[in-house]
Amino acid sequence: MSFNIFKKKVGSKTTRNVEFEELFGRYISEEKSNGLCKDSIHVCMKPKKVENTLPICLICVVDISGSMDSNCCNNVDGMESMYLSRLELVKHSIKTIVSTLRKDDMISVITFDDDSYLKIKPTILINKEKKDDVISKIDEITTKGCTNMWAGIKLAMNTSKSISYEEYQKSIMVFTDGYSNVNPPKGVYETLKDKLKSCKDKFTISTFSFGNNIKPKLLIDIANLCNGIYGYCPDGTMVGTIFINYMSNLLSTITPIVQVTITQGNDNKNTTVIGPLYRGIYRNAIFNIDKKLLNETKIIVELPMTGQKFEVPLNMDSPNLQTYIDEMSELDKKSNNTDIDHNDDDDDDDDDELLDKESDEETLKLEDIDTNGIIEEKDSKPIQYEEILLNQLMRDEFINILKKIVQTENLSSNNEENTKAIKSIKDYYDLLTSIKYKTKFIKDLMIDIDNPDPNHGQVEKAIRMEYYKTWGECYINSFLRFHQLEQCGNFKDQSLQYYGSDVFSTYRKMANTIFVNLPPPKTESRSYYRGSGNVRSSSQTFQMRNFINRHGGCFNGDAIVLLANGKTKYVKDLKKGDRLNNNAIVQCLIEQTSSSSSSSSDKNHLSKLYMCDIQGVLFTPYHPILMNNEWYFPNDLVESKEVSIHSWFNLILMDEENKKYEVEFSNGIKAITLGHYREENEVLKHPYFGTDLVLKDLQERDPIGYSQGYIFINEFNPRKLQFDKDNQYCINYYKVIPETETTIQSKTEDIKNIIVNNDFNKLVY
Template sequence: MTNLNKHHQPTDVPLVHAQLEQLSIAENKPKQAAGDPPPYDAHSGPVDLQLHHIPSKEALLVKIQPPKEPAKPISHVACDIVLVIDVSGSMCAAAPVPGEGGEETGLSVLDLTKHAAFTIIETMDERDRLGIVTFETESKVVQCLEPMTDTNKEQARARIKALRPLGSTNLWHGMLDAIKLFTKELSRSHRVPAMMVLTDGEPNHMCPPQGYIPKLRAMPPLPATIHTFGFGYTLRSGLLKSIAEFSGGNYAFIPDAGMIGTVFVHAVANLQSTFATNASLTLSYASPVKVEQTTGDAVNQQAPVEFGYRQRKLTISLGNIQYGQSRDLWLRLRGATQEKQASDSVLLEATLAFEEAGRSSSSSSSLVSARLGGSDALDAETLSPAEMAYQESRALILSFISTLFPLASDGEYKSLTLANQQIKKREELSQLIETLPSGDFADNLNKSLLEDLCGEHPKGQISLALSTPHFFTKWGRHYLPSYANALSRQICNSFKDSAPLQFGSESPLFIACRDRLDTAFDSIPAPEPSRVVLSSSSSRRRRQSSGGGTTSHTTTTTTTQPSSMARYRNSSGVCFAGSTAVELASGRVTEIRRLRHGTRVRTPLGSKKVAMVLKTKVSNETLCRIGSVLVTPWHPLSTDGKGWDFPASMSDDAVLYTGSIYSVLLQPDRRPDAHAIRVGDAWGVTLGHGIMRGDDARAHGFFGDYRRVKSGLMKLDSAGRKGVVQGRGIERDAMTGLVRGFRRTGITKGGGGGGGQHRHLVTDALLHGSELTTK
């Protein structure tokens, strides 16, 4: 549980801390199946289950805190993973390097999916098992669940490498074959079971007539959680979210190639840091009391049931719980005050049931109970105001997002399509931003919620998703369910959004698994391109005269294999922190923020004048530390002035930076090497260097084009010094996603002040349908 009490004085509202009681289920130990990993006792003490009654809010906060880490050091929790891979014809579509101006590497969506699979294999060992199922018009079991020994790893890689796209999209039979791989097991293993389903489109073959969810409900309990991944914009996201939610899994949206690495890395890291599976919370209370969930409808949501005399029971499915990350539920609790006044008996009892992953005791099943009220209650405690505001705000955001995606009778989420409905939701979002309790606090958790709601670019994605009908239809209807899934289940699903990034930050095992997967994704040799791309001259058919007839000639060019897969985990633009030391032509050193038009700096080809300087304010931006230099991960550097690489590939030392970052445009020069400045002990590329294509790390269709960069900078507002302009990040083409310019700061003029005034500015823009950025 993140402790906010040390930052704020406790509220005057007393909250009841429940008495904790650890129980266990007596049952026979299941026989270990052949090939099962040796069980390990990872148990690290009891789970902390707390019940906090908040009468002023008519709310009950349930806090579940698992152990921070296993008692004995382990590299990861053993897993049974079945990859369910879409190999339909559309998976051969191009997956260009994110942010590159027209560069074509020849990699397809399936190529990158294979690379992600290779990354998973790399971090598995003989305690893990991997199965592979593919689906197109038909489904096929490519590999049964096999222990990941060195020999089996090589076989799995070869099988994945041989996959080829063809046919339609038969998702249902792919899922069925994957389920069968688990149900063939004679007994339950100690591993965490999971299916990982990746698709880039809508299922269009052999779909269950009654719907996926009704069909799944008619089946025996699923043997594994199902985690769904949707790539691109032609998705049936409502279905993918419903399937994941029904099984206790997660849904993640992958908008482009730049996100595929980080999404898979975080998904597997969450599995490998699992403390418990099949967790559920049961609340028992007297019938005058009412307990309601507050985060909107859910596929697996159950209604309270009555039992005994004046008793009710509500069960909430939780799925997996990770080491070091709490699971918190903000519930509506009505009638509790009157019932407590009328009786000294126990007001409410909570029971948490779960199966502890990897535990070697006589039973892996456990119960933890807590009681609210009665003579055996502990002394009253309080929550900090910040903690209360965060938990209520998180529930309010989830409730709002759920209204955008009503649950149909077949158990599939649908998105609002009518323009008037979206206008109303923009108004509701404006009101939510104005009244959100998190707005009154400045701690990281509360700030993260507001950044995702209405922060400056590249934050504020929730507001952006609803800012125009085009944005919502193209990507908002896919992004928002994915975001809500991470916020609800309290998991970090990528590097992108602020609130999910807070989850897992206190779990050493999750962080270690994520770092290991990150390294594997970047360091594994890049896949061989499977696509043949027409050159610009060959995209037209040339007709040549030959006697009395004509012949047609079409030429092709081979594409360049990417040198590093780190570019497929792209995050943001290219800049240096304001304190970065820059060497002047005179040999003296100054900070980059002090440069202005006419300043002479040292370049690899001698002295050059600064033409313009771009200043951009950022908050919690990830920068890499290279010696004394703080730089964005994708700003090419060189240690010798000849070979260039990305900071993300040169250093594992990253920091979160708040302040201003700077980019420089030098005077025109046709020589690319004349466009670099000496920063610390390295050379940093400057804007407009002239390299727009190829495998040089500096190549970029926009940042390399001197004319376009200068034109874009000239449109920005002055930052007060000659030649220094201020922007708000990059602007992307709405259709291609490629960088096309810089964003002006005009929308925040006169903002000043505190967070409240900033929120007024953003919501006014939303109400007028303004586009805050382009996606």
Template sequence: MSNSVQKIVLLIGPPGSGKGTLGHAAATKLPNVVHISLGDFVRDEMQDPNSRFGKSVSPFVRRGELIPDNIMLNILSHRLQQPDALASSTILLDGFPRTLHQAKALNKMLTVDRVVLLQAQEELCVDRINHRRIDPVSHLTYHTLLIPAPTDQVSARLVRRETDLDENKIRGRLQFFQQHLGSILAVFPGKLFALNSAVSIEEELSALQQILSEPIVVEARKDPDPSPMPANSNSNNKVAKSLCVICMDEEADGVILPCGHLCGCEPCLNTLLSSGAKCPICRAHMNSVVKVFQSGVVDEDMQVEQKQPEVVPAQDEDDGNWSLAQQSLSVASASASSSSARPVLSIAPADKWVNDQVSLPIAVSIAIPDTARRSQVDICCVIDVSGSMGEDAKFQDPNDASKFVSEGMNQLDIVKHSVKAIIHTLTDQDRLSLVAFHDEARSVFTLSEMNEGGKRQAIDALEALEPQNSTNIWAGLEAGLESLRTARASPRHRFIVILTDGQPTVSPPGGENMALRSYFEAHAGFACSVSTFGFGYELKSKMLLDVAREGKGTFAFIPDAKIVGTCFVNFVANACTNLALDAKVHLEPQNGAVFPSVLHSSFQRVPWGLVFDLGPLHFGSHRDLIVPMKIPVDVQDHHQPFLKVTLEWNSENNNHKESLIGSDFSVTTDALAAFARMSSVHSLEQVIDKCDATDPAGPKILKTLIGQLIGLEATAKDARITALLKGDLQERISKAVSTVERYKRWGAHYLRAILRSHEYQLRTNFMDPGLQVYGGVLFSELVHSGGEIFKGLPLKKYSDSDANSNNNNRNNNAIPAANNYYAGNNGGCFSGECVVQCKEQDGMVREKQLSQVRSGDRLQVVDAAGHVDFSSVLCLVEFQGRFDLIVLPFSRLAVTSTHPLRIQDSFVRPCDLAVHHLEMPSSLIVDRVFNVVLQNSHVLLCINGMEAVTLGHGFMQAFHPFYSTKQVLTALKQRPGWKEGHVIVAPHHPLRNQQEH
């Protein structure tokens, strides 16, 4: 097939916009046009038992998972080689791409001639889908009212797609389209044409024919002609244009996303967008504006504006000479802004109704769209500088669990390093202040923008802190609140983070949480989130959790220095993806449905029903709740409305509402996952209360909960429930209550921390598998960049003369490595159970577990061009410690979250790959991971059917200053075992020392 003589045209539009109907009509009535629907092709291949494509996609379809991009691209390539495609002059491709990753891969594979965007309002799409029927024989689409089947025989065999049965899921698919549309269009600048799909098929086809026949001529941008061309002018190949409905002067050349209406000029629409206005045509909320061309001359400069990540060198002279690439995530014009991101609500029962059932658990789920823009923040770090902060910062010896190791760092040193990482993660659009407290509090750095000068000044103030006297947490908190409240007004979200290692020696009457409540009541217009971080074991964790709950924040338990980094990096990522600090859900029963008389304390009764205090909303996240309801039988039998849900939140000083009425009684996996999570939260609250009182009923409540979720997990087969059950409840949570001594030492603190994380559905660390299902794409990006910042900053340790510990395990000579304090990111690559292809001496290629690989084995690899070969192993490298791996659903590859993989010539990280595929990866905790050094560089290891880099790989596209270069090989050659071909790397002796940072 030659793209030079053949047009590849993408039909892009929301579900229900009529892409398939238009494509079929064009292929039938226009000459030399072929319509390719990848969805239909995949379904046909699955019906053929001998089809290799059918066999490859069937497992994903059966599990309800998205088919991986590499398989879809192979299918597309195969379909384009079919005779009808090769003979055609125009190919209309619909159903692909659906994500930015797919669009980029497609753009590399083919030359796309133009992109046709079908405009359709959401309600029109929903109505069309509700009336849509499919002929399984011809794959033609019919509408029960507008396009009925031609014969009774055809009518009798029409079916509805399974994905069309649930209106909540339909709206979720529409939301997914809206989220990804802007970034997809940005890949094809100057090729976008708008087409109104709300007209008859004949009118649509005529418009499409005109679009296909119009030449695309690229011109340089010219100054505006002072004499505007009449709308009916046909000069320069232009067709008649619509005028902007706002100024009625300029050409309507801007498409509003997500509704897709072409109704105004770009300047007018951008003015509307900045003011928070709605689409002039359908009154839908505006996410962004994209410049398009209906046909005719296209200006190559007119395209979706998309800023590249800005690389900012950060340097702290006091820390020595170092440089770190810091990503400032900016908003692309095609991405949702915080004010226009509309959460998607859904209502579904979490159980099937039976006649004698007292009440039915109803799940209310809220999906918040992701965004490319990080929120601007004001952060005040309230730092405990009491005397105990001068004690050694210890972590468990990986070789002897009964011992703790110190590297000459005290608690305050680690806290300083963590705050320093926060400082370097912030941009010049953010502000930060510092408050130190012991028996009194003082502001050591006033709220200032985090430009380069502000960062240097903040670090100077931070470094000057020294351990002092006793602990007055409220004094520090009040000073922090005043630091943010009295500062110059700003639309930024405000956060306070309290860092303390002990118990308050002075407390206000009623406690710190009641004092915080009184403060908020006295300053009603002031909104701020308060989170607490508790270091060590001597904590009043109940008080710290109570303060966090009053402040709509989180509580983190940091038992040793090892996990400091992960807690702080996740905190900043959550802060910078915040949509709203506080949201409420109003629940109004309908048609005789009622709420039970006894409800959890989180529900507040009001005259119209219930109010649930949801807390913060974050981009790319999900929030849900379960409320029991008694619903009349006739309401269920006739699928009448039973519950109205209204979500209220404030963002950028604007109040927002989103409502939905539930009438569907189909049980969904989202509802089951919500039930599992909320049941766990409520049960853990009871467990804590009982165990605090040394009541043996506590562990029994947990055991009952686990039994309940085992049955639920077997039914739902949902990764979220599996991670919660097997990763949290049956592991560390069970250990936390296994003995009274264990509970009192650390279990009580740990349970309160993980309870709060699950309560708000936030990922707050890398250790707990059940938390890894939370967070979106932007969150993952911020965690990754924040982690690199934390590990890249040089650590300082106090002088020996300042040490107040005689711990024999302290190594005063060693230079501490930052990644020792960043759990989950200690290097390493794959689980030892992953499979590679090994070519043996007899010439046969056999599978071999990675942990069994030995020096001299010849493993299957691919080079940069994709050619398959075999390369000899020089050394197997075994990293020991604790590792949280992502298990990718489509290959079962168990890999560290940021280890580069190559897919369709692009390097991606597993954490992002899982998000792009909309799949829920499972987690695996192991005590060792493996990688190899190969004889050849610039090759990729074939492992579990995927392509992955190895140590010293040399690929610039997956560059790492240590692990991809000869530096890692130099370090390995100095280790015992190199000559024998097997090096073991212990966590207390990492490969990458401080001089290599």
């Protein structure tokens, strides 16, 4: 992969003043809006291309109270046996931030428990030695004491005073897993509000919470008051996601605060802060107005950090959204009619949008990254104004609905209020559904609101009473804030990806690469007893990719497989001819129930089976899986647990192109399939499951099913299994053996032990 987007600096000085490529206001009449808004004005702006931005001054305020020792792996599927503290993961994230910053950027680290401490004074990261020195000091941070958040914020503000906001974009980041329990008399928020009134300094404050045992209101209020974002990390998997995206936005920011004011006549004045101005991105604001005062309307855009003010020209000719929607709807119909003959998939069309395109998940080669290089802006594709407007009207309405929901008291305990909130979301979803032409942003927003895929539809789930009091309130407020600031805040929410520019995406790839390549925290894997008598313990190095979640971890469903057309399918729904995302083609799906149900052909029978839950996908303990480019047996990662399932599955693939014979699940984990002939390591190598022998036995077992692509097995007797001469590999798992045939190669005592110890799973591949 070539990355010629990096261009070496030639000593150019960063200009402070901002210039706009586009800056205008547009009147939107209710009559021509397709019923989507009242009389309004849309203010739209896009900055001119720049090669660099003002240096960043980042002040990290880190909670080191005792609760930061909590294990962030507890609720992560497939990682329950591991231990990594929240503080260790935060430290790794800050190290990523340090490594991502440029030579003119500055960082400071403050810690707080009962009091606050300047752990790292403001340091310009002029070279690798400076970065290494800062990272070594971060490693020294340990936990103790209570949670005096105000002490940390106050010290950060005092530290910021000595640094000119005219020379740096200053951002304070507050990291905590709990609410402040050592507070000033007026409380943290009111004390901060009072201090800001007399403060001539200019900075933003963003807050980040960890876990679900937190009261988020204070952190949300601080972020809103100080023009920052609120980032929610429910578990360890979201930490990398949140901070990689936060840093990518920060590095893409031209100026951190844009204020828009509309005045009509002498008395009607409305001011809103829309957040940062980013490289290569439109920023927008929608205002309801009095049509009678249209000729007396004045629009001002102010940039407090640069001291600039712009009077915005107003176009009073309203666009006709109804005409645009009708025209685009007709084009869509013609396009669909053209494509339908080439599409033999019966799935719902809406699934086309569930792509989870994760081009930003790609990591660059570490040696290709130059954090001091200039990232050039590409020419953006022309976009019709009506499409921008349609997206902004839907975004504005969505924000207004979410604001009302989060301002509702007792949403998690008052059934009447919760029902109203759910109805308001449903009504909005129905509105989106009713629009004849849906932009990609609208389709993605619908996926985020309500979708059967457990990785999506989080908005509707979050406001349910049973979830709002745990993770829902935090999620909705964070999601709302990202939409307010038109900021891509994570990898998983579809609609947020709309806000990412090419420059942002490049920074995101850089930060992602750095995060996964920095030396990971070392900690312990917890001991547990296994049926075989083995006890596992020891220090373990973490794969940091596990802490970058692009799908969310709140709900898990059946194993979902990625297809070549961008769609997904449950394993149980795969059919012969389905092409996987690696271009391998499904030849046969094998479904099996355990021997306990062998007397019945009832597929609804629940079998008891020991399986390993690896990030939401259940595997038999010895089925080879690929994680972070390493092959493992699942039981080498987590302890198997007894589960009740109807059946389990395996696949035969045709993969002449790659000869890898792998299936990839939506969580990024890959599994080997039958008859793969791969022997590059001891995990994959198998004289039966990895050769044509297994295919021959399946074909003989059910010739018609094999030919048609589906075999159902409900008769299985482990006493008839045969092993190789070393008694290590099963060599006849799927073979049909007549009742009279003896299995002299099987060691009867070993088979007996397998059955008695519930370790039948070690025979299943």
